[in-house]
Amino acid sequence: MTDVIRTAGLSKKFRSTLALNGVDLAIPEGAIYALVGANGAGKTTLIKILMNIYRPTSGSAAVMGVDCRKLAGKHFQSIGYVSENQEMPEWMTVEELLNYLRPFYPQWDRVLERQLVQEFDLPLQRKIQHLSRGMRMKAAFASSLAYRPQLIVLDEPFSGLDPLVRDQTIEGLLERAPETTILLSSHDLAEIETFASHVGYLEQGRLLFSQEMAVLSQRFREVTITLRTPAPLPREIPQTWLRMEAGDVVIRFIDSDFHGQDTIERLRSFFPTATDISVEPMPLRSIFLAIARTESRQNEPVPEEAKA
Amino acid sequence: MRQTLHIFAKDTRHFWPEIVVSIALVAVFVWTDPIRWLSQNGLYAVAGRGIFPALLQERFLTGLVPLLIPLTWWLLIARVIHAETLVGDRQFWVTRPYEWKSLLGAKLLFLAVFLYAPIFTAQCLLLVRVGFDPASHLPGLFFNLFLISAILVLPLAAIAAVTSSFPKMTLILLTLLITLVGYVAIGLLFYADNVSLPFNGLSIPLILFFCGGAVTLQYARRKTRISRLLLMALPALMVISSLATSGASPVDRDYPRPGDHEQAPIRLSLFRDRPNPPQAYVDRSRQVELTIPLEESGVAEGYALLANNTKVIVRAADGSHWTSSWQPVGNQNYLPGDSESYLRVSVDRAFYDRARSRPVQLNFTIAFTEVKAASATTLSLPARAFSVFNFGICSPQLDWFGRQFSGIACRFPLRQPKLTYVGVQWADGPCSGPEAAVPGGAWVGNLDDSPADFGISSVWSEPLSFSNSSKQEGGKFEPRRLCPGTPISFTRYNFKGRTQYDFSIEDFRLPAYEVVNSSPGAVSFDITAQ
Numbered sequence: 001m002t003d004v005i006r007t008a009g010l011s012k013k014f015r016s017t018l019a020l021n022g023v024d025l026a027i028p029e030g031a032i033y034a035l036v037g038a039n040g041a042g043k044t045t046l047i048k049i050l051m052n053i054y055r056p057t058s059g060s061a062a063v064m065g066v067d068c069r070k071l072a073g074k075h076f077q078s079i080g081y082v083s084e085n086q087e088m089p090e091w092m093t094v095e096e097l098l099n100y101l102r103p104f105y106p107q108w109d110r111v112l113e114r115q116l117v118q119e120f121d122l123p124l125q126r127k128i129q130h131l132s133r134g135m136r137m138k139a140a141f142a143s144s145l146a147y148r149p150q151l152i153v154l155d156e157p158f159s160g161l162d163p164l165v166r167d168q169t170i171e172g173l174l175e176r177a178p179e180t181t182i183l184l185s186s187h188d189l190a191e192i193e194t195f196a197s198h199v200g201y202l203e204q205g206r207l208l209f210s211q212e213m214a215v216l217s218q219r220f221r222e223v224t225i226t227l228r229t230p231a232p233l234p235r236e237i238p239q240t241w242l243r244m245e246a247g248d249v250v251i252r253f254i255d256s257d258f259h260g261q262d263t264i265e266r267l268r269s270f271f272p273t274a275t276d277i278s279v280e281p282m283p284l285r286s287i288f289l290a291i292a293r294t295e296s297r298q299n300e301p302v303p304e305e306a307k308a
Numbered sequence: 309m310r311q312t313l314h315i316f317a318k319d320t321r322h323f324w325p326e327i328v329v330s331i332a333l334v335a336v337f338v339w340t341d342p343i344r345w346l347s348q349n350g351l352y353a354v355a356g357r358g359i360f361p362a363l364l365q366e367r368f369l370t371g372l373v374p375l376l377i378p379l380t381w382w383l384l385i386a387r388v389i390h391a392e393t394l395v396g397d398r399q400f401w402v403t404r405p406y407e408w409k410s411l412l413g414a415k416l417l418f419l420a421v422f423l424y425a426p427i428f429t430a431q432c433l434l435l436v437r438v439g440f441d442p443a444s445h446l447p448g449l450f451f452n453l454f455l456i457s458a459i460l461v462l463p464l465a466a467i468a469a470v471t472s473s474f475p476k477m478t479l480i481l482l483t484l485l486i487t488l489v490g491y492v493a494i495g496l497l498f499y500a501d502n503v504s505l506p507f508n509g510l511s512i513p514l515i516l517f518f519c520g521g522a523v524t525l526q527y528a529r530r531k532t533r534i535s536r537l538l539l540m541a542l543p544a545l546m547v548i549s550s551l552a553t554s555g556a557s558p559v560d561r562d563y564p565r566p567g568d569h570e571q572a573p574i575r576l577s578l579f580r581d582r583p584n585p586p587q588a589y590v591d592r593s594r595q596v597e598l599t600i601p602l603e604e605s606g607v608a609e610g611y612a613l614l615a616n617n618t619k620v621i622v623r624a625a626d627g628s629h630w631t632s633s634w635q636p637v638g639n640q641n642y643l644p645g646d647s648e649s650y651l652r653v654s655v656d657r658a659f660y661d662r663a664r665s666r667p668v669q670l671n672f673t674i675a676f677t678e679v680k681a682a683s684a685t686t687l688s689l690p691a692r693a694f695s696v697f698n699f700g701i702c703s704p705q706l707d708w709f710g711r712q713f714s715g716i717a718c719r720f721p722l723r724q725p726k727l728t729y730v731g732v733q734w735a736d737g738p739c740s741g742p743e744a745a746v747p748g749g750a751w752v753g754n755l756d757d758s759p760a761d762f763g764i765s766s767v768w769s770e771p772l773s774f775s776n777s778s779k780q781e782g783g784k785f786e787p788r789r790l791c792p793g794t795p796i797s798f799t800r801y802n803f804k805g806r807t808q809y810d811f812s813i814e815d816f817r818l819p820a821y822e823v824v825n826s827s828p829g830a831v832s833f834d835i836t837a838q
Binding site: 053089 | 310322
């Protein structure tokens with residue numbers, strides 16, 4: 001499987017602010033890649049670099065095999081880009097927008113266009129400036145999906161949308177998913193959890209991890225160990241155990257490298273007095289929180305006494 | 309090309325109100341511009357009897373419309389460029405399959421159709437209205453469009469290309485305007501009346517390079533920061549190039565001193581017995597403006613001298629002296645047979661005050677352009693409009709009462725004419741009378757070879773100010789008249805060369821000066837009137 005998007009050491013500085021810091025990213029063909037992170041993590045910057053709206057300060061990025069700095073004109077015939085804060089030609093009606101954009105795309109599908117208009121319930125005669133936020137996004141979606149792009153890039157597409165509109169757009173998006181690669185950014189894990197195939201987590205400009213969703217869900221487990229009698233913690237705790245909490249006879253942590261029965265056997269060898277080992281799958285939100293907190297702890301300055 | 313036409317069609321649909329306003333204004337201009345030359349002919353009242361006479365008689369319309377046209381162009385350029393703004397990171401079109409050449413092509417096509425074509429048509433119509441054939445002035449028409457592009461359209465397009473909205477563009481233009489006013493104000497404050505805008509022969513190439521570069525760079529790469537730097541560098545370079553080519557050195561460089569054995573092209577000396585003695589006045593308290601009557605002779609037949617600059621060394625009786633820089637001389641030309649003229653120079657007031665108690669010596673140097681008569685046409689003055697080959701179309705001007713001809717006004721296609729001396733014979737009395745004719749003359753035009761001067765109108769009109777147009781009798785000025793049938797000659801002059809000429813005035817008594825608060829123009833009128 002080839003990578004539709006690939007970046008290497010991608011960095012972007014705005015004056016003294018480092019918005020992106022050496023991002024290495026690979027998005028395989030056919031993926032629904034969710035780029036998540038808090039506001040200001042660098043998601044929009046990364047996407048704008050990929051779309052050649054910003055130029056990277058260092059590093060490289062290729063989109064569908066083209067250096068992103070050379071992405072222009074015809075390359076966008078197979079890319080659909082929708083952003084929450086994109087300026088649209090407000091004076092046009094939805095129909096005028098579609099009529100105007102159609103000749104730019106040789107592969108524009110009129111049937112699909114009508115289908116999208118119907119699906120999204122778009123008011124064709126209404127001016128874009130008079131559309132609600134949800135309708136604007138749907139119009140943007142329709143105008144970016146009707147030519148069956150090979151790559152769809154969505155920057156916070158569901159931000160501020162009511163649940164109904166959000167579900168409608170996700171549905172519309174998923175219908176196109178088999179024939180395309182999708183990169184979308186979001187700061188809301190819940191909204192992408194159900195349909196993303198891959199996920200990457202950006203924090204303060206750094207890509208903390210980038211993984212297939214299924215692998216991620218399998219890797220992380222919340223582990224609770226009940227001991228017969230109070231016992232000291234093992235001397236060397238594996239680095240893959242995160243957020244460890246130890247009581248007298250109960251130990252809780254998150255295992256970020258869970259491998260089924262092998263891991264349980266390993267846990268038994270660590271805690272021979274364990275009466276019960278409970279392993280629970282985790283929602284995506286808890287996984288991210290665990291990673292985020294661990295990362296932020298690692299980034300904290302080490303106190304002098306601890307160093308000593 | 310298809311994409312270009314597609315974007316062009318979209319812009320046309322979107323900006324039709326702006327287009328209508330712009331074209332309507334150009335149409336109004338075609339209607340009102342002739343009032344300029346009709347009024348010079350003394351036919352203004354006749355024109356006013358047509359449709360909407362009250363409106364026509366508002367003369368300000370003729371001055372206002374040519375000012376409004378560039379404003380509508382500003383709006384048109386800003387709107388069409390900002391439709392696909394090149395600044396920012398939120399525009400929808402940057403992630404659509406726009407080819408930059410097609411986008412730029414669409415904007416150029418829009419300007420060609422809705423800016424250049426209307427003004428080109430208007431200029432052709434105005435030429436036809438005067439009686440010129442546009443087909444024979446195509447190089448001039450296109451050259452004028454080129455000048456309009458370089459001076460108006462391209463700078464506006466460049467500013468639009470580096471701004472994201474009309475208000476931001478307006479703010480930049482206002483800043484430029486304020487800077488320009490400040491430049492002139494500072495110049496007036498520190499350099500008195502010798503202030504000129506930083507515009508010279510290098511300016512057009514600089515504008516083309518920097519503004520054209522900024523526009524192209526923005527469309528090709530959207531490198532806004534570099535484009536803005538280019539535009540900021542432009543005025544700085546214009547000022548530097550202007551400063552580098554102004555001052556004394558270019559006059560010394562361009563006007564060589566004659567060789568030892570070369571004959572002087574003219575002889576000038578103080579006209580001591582002139583009824584109007586030397587005069588002086590002061591304004592703004594720094595310079596004394598000294599006007600000296602001169603006797604002249606020695607200009608060779610078939611030649612004329614145009615005084616361009618002068619400088620003076622004033623040597624006081626106590627041995628001290630004051631040297632001026634080169635000062636421009638306004639419209640002082642010398643022909644063979646002329647016998648008197650005036651020379652006006654500015655002298656430092658403090659030195660003037662110190663030196664004026666005793667006679668001084670004045671050493672003048674005048675930088676002359678020498679011109680040679682090339683062709684002459686003489687005809688009898690018709691009572692209505694007449695065409696002069698290689699010159700223009702002229703009409704006799706009626707006086708205020710519409711009873712007699714008090715001069716002539718001429719219209720020229722696209723530029724002022726090549727330098728021409730127009731000679732007339734004034735009549736002191738009624739045209740039927742036997743009174744002897746009094747010669748009068750006027751210079752018109754310049755030595756420039758370009759096919760057009762910058763202007764919204766394609767017609768240059770000028771009433772000719774002939775010398776000796778009135779006689780003084782008993783302290784009253786009586787206007788003279790031009791009689792139909794009187795000979796009128798048009799002599800075109802070509803550039804011959806440039807030279808400097810020195811002459812001295814010994815034992816000159818600096819006159820007492822009058823301190824005035826008004827402008828020099830108003831003062832000189834007062835002196836003349838007295």
